Amino acid sequence: MKGERHMEKQAALLSVADLTVAFGGLTVVKGISFELHPREIIGIVGESGSGKSIACRAVAGLLPSSAVATGRVMLEGRDLMRLDETQWQQVRGRDLGMIFQNPASHLDPLRQIGRQVAAPLIRHQHLGRRDAQERAVELLADVGIRQPEMRVKSYPHEFSGGMKQRAMIAAAIGCGPKLLIADEPTTALDVTVQARILKLLKDLNQRHGLAVILISHDLGVIADICSRVVVMRQGEIVEQGPTGQVVGDPQHAYTKLLIDSQPSRRASRGWRVETKSAETSPFLAVEKLSVSFPVKRGLVAGLLNRGEATFLALDKADIRVAQGETVGIVGESGSGKSTLARAITRLNQPSGGAVKLGGEDVLGLAGEGLTRFRRRVQMVFQNPYDSLNPRLTVAEAIAEPIWRHGLASRREAAKQADDLLEMVELPHALRDRKPRQLSGGQCQRVGLARALALRPEMLIADEITSALDVTTQAQILDLLTRLKQERDLTLLYISHDLAVVSAFCQRVYVFKAGRIVESGAAQQVLTEPQHDYTRELVGAVMHLAPSSQKKGLEPDHAVG
Amino acid sequence: MGHLQAILQRLLQLIPVLLGITIVAFLLLHLAPGDPARLLAGDRASAETIAAIRHQYGLDLPLWRQFLTYMGNLLQGDIGQSLRFQRPVVELIGQFMWPTLFLVSYVVVLSVPPTLILAITSARKPGGLADQIIRLIGVAGLTIPVFWLGIMMSRFFGVALGWFPVSGYGEGFLDHLHHLFLPALSTAIWFIPVLTQSLRAALIDKATADFATAAKAQGASQRDIFWSTVLPNAVLPTLNLLGVLVAFIIGGTIIVEMVYAVPGLGTLMIKSLLGRDYYVVQGLTLVFAVATVLITLAVDVLTAIIDPRVKL
Amino acid sequence: DDAIRIASPYQTTVLDPMRSAAAGNIETYGLLYARLIRRNLETGALEPGLAESWETSADGLTYTLHLREATFSDGSPITAEDVAFSLDRIHGDKQSAYPAPLSAMESVKATDPKTVVIKLKSVFVPFLGNLEIWNMGIVSKADVEKRGLEKAFATVPVTSGPYAVKEWKPNQKLVLVPNKHYWRQGYPKSDAMVELLEIASPETRAAMLKSGEVDVVRGVEWAQVDELKATENVDMRLEPSTVIYMTLLNETREPFSNMKARQAAAHAIDNKALTKAITHGYATPANTTLPGAIEYHDKSNPGIAYDPAKAKEELAESGMTGREVKILATAGAAEQQMALLLQAQWQAIGLKPVIVNVDNAAWWDATGKGDYDAAATWWYNETPDPDLAVRWAVCGSCGSASFNTHYDNKKVDDLVEQGTRETDPAKRAEIYKEIQKITTDEVSQIPLYYAPNATAYSKRLSGLKLTSSLQWTLEETTFVK
């Protein structure tokens, strides 16, 4: 918006020309070209698996060794493709920050978050250890991590999905780079935090002239902060131009489809299937469920202090879900949503409370009973990449539960796996790939397909569409709706996407800091929120306006 | 659980371990053929003489009585007397312990830096020329029998060149360093490839991990990435291996100690075994057990320090 | 403070001369404890030791010995009491490791402080010679009574010989210093300390000698002899010894309880070729069951011929063809080689030999219990007189079970007794000749070869050697300037 005025006059900050990336014989980025001017924020949107992440990695010179990139990438007149490692070191982190799509695996499991955030500061800004640590605390506070003084000492495995993502962002912006490549930086964030991050980026953009390449599936977000947008599909750029123009008057058919699939534009797609209320016959009942984690301290502290400090991640949560119902869980990042899901599926040991499925106590199950329960209740993990065994191919991973549970022979299971792949909109060609060879959205769908393979009665879906473009997202939601109708599938749907939740779920629970702060019929809660936090949440949502003739985008609220 | 508590608990668990080892060792030793009395008295001794000696040392008692006596003494902190030398076992172990401790530390000091250098060079470009050469040398180092190497080195450096003594332990720190150089080197030549292979494999594994890429994306130099990200993540299996091997060589430097006539625990062990000096072997076993447990504990503590996901 | 360092595969384990007859200890005992009688190094004749003079009664049953003025290492006088005490222990103590040399003794008495009277049960010709053996060393009665048996010999015993203990690190080394009170004035000639080091590996011993870390290496392997001979500053010597290498045969069970089978086994062995092969020609093939260097060894005995055809025949006759033969072998190049050659040669005549490798302790265990069929080994005789040798190797009633072979021939046993009583050397020679003939013909053991002591010395020493009774002549040793 403001940037638009300058951009013609200035030389491009980054210019990508004819960039092609191939894995062996498979070309995944096909000669794309675009430019980015100083102080500009551009968005990249596109189909899942269209090569957005790979293209950005190519720009930063961080492709896996099996990839071959050709073309030209110029940053401030330097040809990045020609840099040697020492030159790259000067560029990366200082001139060019990178936020990876999958924050979990990109954090060093052995080092405290604070140190990882501080590392680039020490390296590029030559801060002292202590100063850098202080700065890291500030940065974590900037990205909305509560109690940052304490959290700098946490390790990645103690962070929630969204918190890891924010830590990654903090590390990337720490040195004030000229260019930030942000690969879906807000997928795991609730809207308030998302708004906060976006505001942070905008601030940096305005005050320090940070240029950003933002990959996102959320056109609302793109529309909010990007001056230009690039639309990708199947490794090619199908359309690019000023945001207003592309969103308001899409030229390419795919762009049109994309914009029309925006949840806010198709609220009445008929996803909601009414069922009996939870009060009469709860299928799943979570009663006063609490989960706490030990707080790990340094060795010296550990040596001296015998007592155990704990952190209450979930505090007496009560949840009821009726058969066939779709219940949404929304809430702050780090508020215990995933913890709840894990506790229900017996992956966490609750410190108190009960979980009942069809009246049966879940927490007491063992052996055969537990196996039966697992078949009935399936969960899709928030972090799709890490939840796939790196050694198994897509087809193996999906087929395994089928034949393991004796639902079909191995051969039959392989066939079913192919069907499932199709159901989740994954091309057949991916069946022999390993997780490392998939895009974020593709992994996510593999996780979903695997969970569905057992034909569970209940599905706990932890952010299953966050990495999907809206078109694919819509297809997945269609699929779930169909399953609900056909199989009476019960869904616990954890999501940050309020639009989807309100369109898709019957009831919703709102989480904050380990507690349920509000619950009720989804539409009601999300249109007339009662609790302050819910209000804040709802207020922070950005959408594309229903019709977008002129500029087409405006947040419901100014982000404060 | 606090670390201190965990450590204390582990030390407490030492008791059943020691008990277990004592029992097993006692039984096995007495199962093995051979008679200390015969070895003591020599070839010409008559059956009556042997019987008299056996009686004097209580070797003619039923096994369980011998064991009870032994345990009784053990509980009072007395680990017995050498049958062969009529000296307290403690004294013998005290005499032979230092060369071994020195040797083991020497081996570790000599091994760890080359291991790091070789594994790093090798893992930096897997399949590259340096890597191939290092692996070949590693294989050679592994395949050359320690005793052969020991003898060759003592001939060459000790006899032909006269640079190093070919036996003993010497007096004083520098003298020890001088005397034990060849033994330590002979062991290290076998030690280094084993560790290098393990570390190299782990390094290559972790060097391609996403978090290494992330560090790269933050502009960290190769060296930085290596030292602060890849190495810590890769070092755990090697650390464990090192722990096992160090525990192993405390009692297992036998060949090298024999070749270089180092008066260490390995020598003591083998001589006591060959002489069926039961209580010395028992005592050594206890010492090895304590050493192993301490080393394992140290490795576990280090692991817990390095990896926050691991609890002690 | 230069020292004479001796590297040996054998170790000192007990300092009480009565308690052990194991190699390693016997060398030490000779250095620590003086005996009543000495043997002249050149002529081999008996000479006065602690006993200045002696008389033998006409019936040969009473020996009266007169002690010289001498003191122990602690300065106390050596008295007849000490002598009686020492000999009594060797003779009568249950723990005495080798009482055989005194088997004929009835009593020993101190009649006055300087006179000892020994009474024999029967005439025993080799008696005086036996008093020279290493375990006949005189120990201090007063000290044993004062410190108690255990303590007296635990670390620093009171000694009567040329050396006293300075420091003993069991399993590692024994450090000796000259005994200032030794009765031979001016001996040891050098006042250097002596270090007896136990070094198990032959290669290491050789390397230590070459690098100057030791002065003497005992037990040089045959394979190293040539190399050490060619080494400057090393005097590689093959010294005469009473060592005999032979193969024990277990005569309590088949196949070797059968004499024909034993003879077949003996005929199957080409011991000339074997000797040459194993010892590189440094040893002499053995022709009888007794050591070649003892008195009355029968040089004229033709020995057992190598005759595989006859061996096969004999084996067939014995009916033992195809029998399994368990050959015990300990580590060591020569032992292994020997076992392999025995195996090959016996296999050739139709036995089924199996080699079983064991350590020394297990070897003694198995041979003692009779759990073996054949075992190549060696033994030596402490004195030139053959009496102890025959008692050890071929006498079934002398307590040694003919070195665990259980060879038992009444005739031989009788001859052994006659031999000890016969004073006429010519007649004695006949007796021992007969013993050798019978036992060789009946193959009590299979004689292999007479091995010299292969010992390497640094050329900076002179006067040092290892006698055929395995004693170091350290008191005569000096440094070459």
Next chain:
Amino acid sequence: MAVISLGNDAKVRRGRQLPWTMIMAIAILGAWILLAAGASLVAPYDPDAVDIMNMMASPNAQHWFGTDQVGRDVFSRVIYAARVDLFMCVAGVVPPLMIGATIGLLSGYFGGFVDGFFMRLYDITAAFPFFVLVLAIVGVLGPGLTNYFISLALVGWVTYARLVRAEVLTIRDSEYVQAARSLGYATRIILLRHVLPNAFGPVIAYAVSDAVLVMLAGASLGFLGMGAQPPLAEWGVMISDGQPFVQQAWWICFFPGIAAITLGLGLAFLGDGLAQIRRRQVAQ
């Protein structure tokens, strides 16, 4: 969706192509296996035939590698020994590896009491003097190769257990293991299919070294009656038996040494190749 391109197939095929180290490994190990299998055809002499008249003959036309200290043909023995040594590499490594991997797996995965129990067992075993065990086993069961393998299995597992445990400790809480749990797989399946394969890297690397060590350790234990018993040809024993004669007859231990080194190389290549294939399995 047509992300499929023709190149994909080519790609996949290339992925299946063997790494060159694997090819080398197959060549070397294959050659040894062939030689071992056809030893009676290849070897010109009976490996145990003693020739007292022709001892320590230097390499010549009749005896390519010379003869040893009792006149046996070194070449024939080297060839025949391949049988024993190949077998040793398998029998001496696989049982300890399997036992160790199992214990490490259970210990690391279950933690708590199981871990405590197995780690104390580990302490006992690791501290236990191998020689005492060997001595007792030889004493009770008799000397020989089989008993060598038994004692190796009793003791050798500890290294593998520690290595696997160390890896499992970090893998057990990973999301894909949790996912496997939530899919209701039997614990056995999770352990074997999802945890173990991912914990196996260091094990492969060590197993290769271990195989070589096993081959040579038997020879050094010869003095206790361990390892291959004479006259059975085995490289380690040949080397150590030939050792005292190295001055006069270097060939006695030289050729078995070379043989051992080539086999070691083959194993090292195998380890390397397997590791490479493993890595490829995760990503190209």
